[in-house]
Amino acid sequence: MFKPGRIGVALVTSATLLTACGSEDAGGDDELVLWHYESPDSAMGIAWNEAIEEFERTHEGVTVRFEEKGFEQIQKNAQMVLNSDEAPDIMEYNKGNATAGLLSKQGLLTDMSAEASERGWDDMLSPSLQTTCKYDERGVMGGEKWVGVPNYAEYAMVYYNKDLFARHGVAVPTTLDQLTSAMDTFVDKGVTPLAVGGKEYPAQQLFYQLVLSKADSGWINDFHRYTGDVDFHDEAWTYGAETFADWVDRGYLSKDATGIDAEGMGLSFMAGDYPMMISGSWWYGRLKNEIKAFEWDSFLFPSDFTLGSSGNLWVVPENSPNKELAYDFIDITMKKANQDLLGNSGGVPVAADTEAISDEKNRTLIDNYQTLVERDGLAYYPDWPVPGYYDVLVSATQKLINGTASPEEVLDELAAPYEENLANVGS
Amino acid sequence: MRHNPSTHRTVTSGERDANQPQVRDQAALSRPKPANRKKFGEAGQRQLVLVVLVVAAVVTLFPFLLVAMNAVKSPAEYAARGPLGLPDGLYLDGIANFWERVDFGLKLANSTVIAGSVAVLAVAVSVLTAYALGIGRIRGRLWIVAIFLLANLMPQEALVYPLYYLAKQVGLYDTQLAVIIIFTAIQSAFGTYLLTSVLATFPREIIEAAKIDGASRWQVLWRVVVPISWPTLSVLLVFFFIWTWNEFFIPMIMLVSNDTQTVPVALGVLQGQRLMDATAQSASALLGILPAVVFFLIFQRTLTRGIAVGAIK
Numbered sequence: 001m002f003k004p005g006r007i008g009v010a011l012v013t014s015a016t017l018l019t020a021c022g023s024e025d026a027g028g029d030d031e032l033v034l035w036h037y038e039s040p041d042s043a044m045g046i047a048w049n050e051a052i053e054e055f056e057r058t059h060e061g062v063t064v065r066f067e068e069k070g071f072e073q074i075q076k077n078a079q080m081v082l083n084s085d086e087a088p089d090i091m092e093y094n095k096g097n098a099t100a101g102l103l104s105k106q107g108l109l110t111d112m113s114a115e116a117s118e119r120g121w122d123d124m125l126s127p128s129l130q131t132t133c134k135y136d137e138r139g140v141m142g143g144e145k146w147v148g149v150p151n152y153a154e155y156a157m158v159y160y161n162k163d164l165f166a167r168h169g170v171a172v173p174t175t176l177d178q179l180t181s182a183m184d185t186f187v188d189k190g191v192t193p194l195a196v197g198g199k200e201y202p203a204q205q206l207f208y209q210l211v212l213s214k215a216d217s218g219w220i221n222d223f224h225r226y227t228g229d230v231d232f233h234d235e236a237w238t239y240g241a242e243t244f245a246d247w248v249d250r251g252y253l254s255k256d257a258t259g260i261d262a263e264g265m266g267l268s269f270m271a272g273d274y275p276m277m278i279s280g281s282w283w284y285g286r287l288k289n290e291i292k293a294f295e296w297d298s299f300l301f302p303s304d305f306t307l308g309s310s311g312n313l314w315v316v317p318e319n320s321p322n323k324e325l326a327y328d329f330i331d332i333t334m335k336k337a338n339q340d341l342l343g344n345s346g347g348v349p350v351a352a353d354t355e356a357i358s359d360e361k362n363r364t365l366i367d368n369y370q371t372l373v374e375r376d377g378l379a380y381y382p383d384w385p386v387p388g389y390y391d392v393l394v395s396a397t398q399k400l401i402n403g404t405a406s407p408e409e410v411l412d413e414l415a416a417p418y419e420e421n422l423a424n425v426g427s
Numbered sequence: 428m429r430h431n432p433s434t435h436r437t438v439t440s441g442e443r444d445a446n447q448p449q450v451r452d453q454a455a456l457s458r459p460k461p462a463n464r465k466k467f468g469e470a471g472q473r474q475l476v477l478v479v480l481v482v483a484a485v486v487t488l489f490p491f492l493l494v495a496m497n498a499v500k501s502p503a504e505y506a507a508r509g510p511l512g513l514p515d516g517l518y519l520d521g522i523a524n525f526w527e528r529v530d531f532g533l534k535l536a537n538s539t540v541i542a543g544s545v546a547v548l549a550v551a552v553s554v555l556t557a558y559a560l561g562i563g564r565i566r567g568r569l570w571i572v573a574i575f576l577l578a579n580l581m582p583q584e585a586l587v588y589p590l591y592y593l594a595k596q597v598g599l600y601d602t603q604l605a606v607i608i609i610f611t612a613i614q615s616a617f618g619t620y621l622l623t624s625v626l627a628t629f630p631r632e633i634i635e636a637a638k639i640d641g642a643s644r645w646q647v648l649w650r651v652v653v654p655i656s657w658p659t660l661s662v663l664l665v666f667f668f669i670w671t672w673n674e675f676f677i678p679m680i681m682l683v684s685n686d687t688q689t690v691p692v693a694l695g696v697l698q699g700q701r702l703m704d705a706t707a708q709s710a711s712a713l714l715g716i717l718p719a720v721v722f723f724l725i726f727q728r729t730l731t732r733g734i735a736v737g738a739i740k
Contacts, residue, residue, distance in 0.1 A: 037696070039697075039704065040528065067684065067685040068528070068529070068685070068696055069685075069696065070679075070692070070695030070696040070697075070698060071695075071698060072679075072695050072698060073679050073692065073695055076679065076680065077679065077680060077683070080591050080680065081683050084595055084600055084601075084683075085600075086600065086601045086683045086684065263705065267505075267506060267509055270506040270507070271506070271507060271508070271509060286506075289502070289503075290502055290503050290505075290506035290507075291506065292503060292507070293507060
């Protein structure tokens with residue numbers, strides 16, 4: 001016989017009891033609440049974990065309450081959380097106008113300008129890294145107000161399969177011409193040279209990289225910081241779109257790439273199916289751990305500018321009750337010991353000391369980064385200037401790969417949302 | 428496992444191709460004996476149905492098997508042979524690491540508490556409202572039911588900001604109680620709609636008889652209507668539990684602290700900005716669906732029993 005009453009009462013009672021003891025309040029001044037979304041075995045995860053320990057060593061009586069968050073959760077939630085009492089004392093947040101810039105404009109993030117100069121963070125960060133730390137009152141990057149501080153950086157490079165290069169007698173290219181003739185050699189031998197994913201960021205990053213090979217720093221500022229007119233049919237854009245379409249025609253990348261996501265691209269490179277993959281330093285640690293069957297290495301794309309920027313930022317919410325502790329924590333992650341650990345774990349520290357990096361592969365990664373920093377060659381990512389531009393770029397590059405739209409038409413498609421957004425910047 | 432829908436498709440169609448020639452062969456074998464044609468025709472039909480069912484079962488179970496297979500693969504194996512390669516052996520570190528990393532036991536308890544309370548409360552609320560609307564036949568009930576249905580069709584994204592402000596005002600932001608209240612309202616909107624139409628066809632004679640025996644309204648509900656509609660109620664209970672268990676968006680918004688979070692929100696930790704750890708994600712997906720499957724299997728039995736009891740009466 002059924003007894004709905006008893007089951008129901010039991011469930012509700014237990015629920016209420018558990019709920020009552022489930023919620024807790026944010027900590028007082030003996031607790032630093034820290035949120036980030038890097039996985040524990042990534043370079044940042046390792047270095048920041050160590051920073052937590054050092055913080056607790058140097059701050060007696062203060063414990064760090066670390067909560068690992070999902071990327072999506074922070075992206076969707078940040079504005080609501082920071083506007084409440086549940087805000088953490090310090091958290092990792094994405095750089096860019098639509099993220100850190102927007103929150104800063106809404107007054108949810110603390111202005112750290114004084115700390116940045118007092119603690120010397122401004123001297124450790126190169127100009128192109130600082131651009132993504134500082135925002136103006138419109139929330140546009142490159143302003144005056146320090147909103148966040150990154151302790152790592154990221155950039156795009158060409159990963160290549162040394163075994164396949166040797167088997168087909170191809171040398172590591174140092175110019176764009178050498179790169180294309182290397183790819184011709186592979187195509188002649190029936191090998192598709194580039195692993196590309198057209199369903200996510202990889203294809204648009206390749207497209208932007210080609211655009212960048214005809215761009216200069218003024219062009220990049222105009223595009224990202226709205227400092228001047230952006231003409232989507234200028235030399236750089238036209239060259240990028242036409243070359244991309246040309247590369248598809250020549251078979252440098254597969255027409256099937258439209259249906260492949262970033263993970264699929266990485267897997268096919270790790271399986272040894274493609275000689276080259278153009279993507280970011282975020283792959284580095286994973287390739288290092290998971291490729292066992294062949295030798296690989298990386299080189300910079302032959303161009304003055306390449307995709308890259310500071311990593312995500314440490315931001316201090318305006319509602320944080322423990323701002324001084326948060327600054328202390330940032331300071332620890334900027335110190336040499338933590339920077340070296342980050343580098344040795346396969347990350348790109350902002351203030352790297354190559355001497356202190358023992359692993360050869362990690363040193364290549366950091367050496368190449370230093371080369372980029374010296375020529376101030378970080379040019380950010382193409383989807384930054386316009387909210388929702390990522391999907392526009394995915395669709396545009398898919399059309400280029402499929403050949404369903406001409407380069408001219410694709411550039412028109414990119415121009416429309418950009419100009420629409422330009423009218424709204426800062427409002 | 429949304430990263431390889433295309434592989435699902437190719438493999439399942441491959442299964443079908445592999446199976447169908449067999450059917451044809453067997454049909455051909457049965458032909459030379461005309462005396463038994465009818466019998467063999469029936470047997471052939473049965474086998475065809477069996478094959479179709481097997482194919483359907485494989486198609487349905489394939490994603491689950493894929494998740495299970497990748498969950499016990501080491502990342503290096505996954506990188507070398509992709510999602511479809513067979514694992515060399517059992518690699519359980521992925522599952523163990525994930526369990527520890529997100530404190531999965533706590534998330535299980537949280538999800539159970541939330542989904543369990545919502546299921547019970549939403550069914551209780553639905554019964555009360557549907558009693559008034561379906562049996563009590565109050566005025567304007569059609570409109571009320573229509574409004575409930577409309578509320579049910581509202582996308583959650585549209586509800587989030589108002590709910591966030593309300594929860595903050597009453598001090599329930601970042602508590603499980605907020606999520607329980609929200610989902611009790613959402614689920615009971617659907618429950619009211621469904622139960623109202625079920626109770627509208629409730630035999631009036633039974634209610635009349637109970638009233639003649641001197642039962643009050645409350646007694647009619649508790650002693651007559653609820654026991655007789657129990658099969659429907661228990662189905663609702665199971666559905667509410669599973670639906671609430673799988674909810675992601677509102678729990679993600681409302682439950683900020685890690686120690687109040689639910690299972691689906693915890694699974695989100697593994698999806699990074701640009702990278703995802705496929706094997707760990709499979710491990711977490713496996714852990715995430717198992718409780719709902721177990722819950723369903725347990726209640727499957729009480730469900731059928733409930734229906735049988737109702738039928739005999």
